Amino acid sequence: MNIEPTELDKAVLLKVSGRMDAENAHEFEEACQRWIAQGAKHLIAELDDLQYVSSMGLRCFLSVAQKLQASSGSLILCGLHGLPRQVFEMTRLIGLFPVFETPEQAIASL
Amino acid sequence: MEPASLTLPAKAESISVFREFVRRAAAAAGIDPGELEKLDLVLEEILINVARYAYAPDQGVVEVACSGLGHGKVQVEVGDYGRVFNPLELDPPDLSRGLAERPIGGLGAFLVRSMVDSIDYRREGNRNVLSFTFPNAGPTYPNADPT
Numbered sequence: 001m002n003i004e005p006t007e008l009d010k011a012v013l014l015k016v017s018g019r020m021d022a023e024n025a026h027e028f029e030e031a032c033q034r035w036i037a038q039g040a041k042h043l044i045a046e047l048d049d050l051q052y053v054s055s056m057g058l059r060c061f062l063s064v065a066q067k068l069q070a071s072s073g074s075l076i077l078c079g080l081h082g083l084p085r086q087v088f089e090m091t092r093l094i095g096l097f098p099v100f101e102t103p104e105q106a107i108a109s110l
Numbered sequence: 111m112e113p114a115s116l117t118l119p120a121k122a123e124s125i126s127v128f129r130e131f132v133r134r135a136a137a138a139a140g141i142d143p144g145e146l147e148k149l150d151l152v153l154e155e156i157l158i159n160v161a162r163y164a165y166a167p168d169q170g171v172v173e174v175a176c177s178g179l180g181h182g183k184v185q186v187e188v189g190d191y192g193r194v195f196n197p198l199e200l201d202p203p204d205l206s207r208g209l210a211e212r213p214i215g216g217l218g219a220f221l222v223r224s225m226v227d228s229i230d231y232r233r234e235g236n237r238n239v240l241s242f243t244f245p246n247a248g249p250t251y252p253n254a255d256p257t
Contacts, residue, residue: 021125021154022122022125022154022158023122023123023125023126051147052147052150052151054151054154054155054158054218054221055155055217055218055221056158056218058217059214059215059217062209062212062214063214065209066209066210066212069209069210070210082147083147083148083151087151087221090220090221090224091203091205091217091220091221092205092206093212096208096209096212097209
């Protein structure tokens with residue numbers, strides 16, 4: 001898994017690619033925590049190149065979103081497709097996150 | 111096809127080796143390559159449970175055995191010698207809760223049940239055996255609209 005951050009005016013965009021599994025999901029959560037600690041209110045996860053996510057990854061998405069919601073922020077998902085999208089739909093997590101096709105649409109919503 | 115098996119330490123680092131092992135068996139059984147990531151996920155969820163709960167940390171082994179069933183299906187058995195544990199008895203997660211109330215855990219076993227064709231647990235002497243067949247022929251998940 002690779003995480004590439006870009007700081008924007010109102011949010012931090014995190015481009016996540018590869019496979020998020022039991023061995024590396026914590027790296028995503030830690031990256032998010034670091035941006036939250038630095039004052040980021042909204043995080044946008046760009047997931048076009050995310051091929052795989054297991055329940056350990058879902059836990060991290062959920063935990064980060066709960067933390068941000070508690071401080072009136074949000075974790076926004078975009079580009080969800082394939083297996084990751086199926087997994088978010090099956091667990092009905094998809095309804096708990098703002099979801100957009102592209103980061104541009106996500107940014108425009110803020 | 112004769113069953114093939116692989117035994118490794120019950121820890122997270124073994125998952126990727128088991129993944130390649132099961133993928134080879136799945137390819138030999140003629141499973142649609144588009145289903146392989148789902149198979150990876152089922153295997154990971156089961157193995158991470160064994161790694162975390164079956165034994166004291168860094169102890170014990172887990173054995174994975176695969177056999178082709180024909181018609182593009184494979185049977186996978188995951189065995190450990192840890193404490194008695196049937197993941198199929200876990201309560202299903204409440205998927206109707208909002209973000210703030212949504213429990214963080216419990217989704218792994220739910221995903222496994224949703225993605226396999228059939229799954230059974232048995233206790234064989236001092237061994238837990240979780241046996242599943244894959245892929246499922248029906249709807250991709252229980253909430254799927256039957257239309």
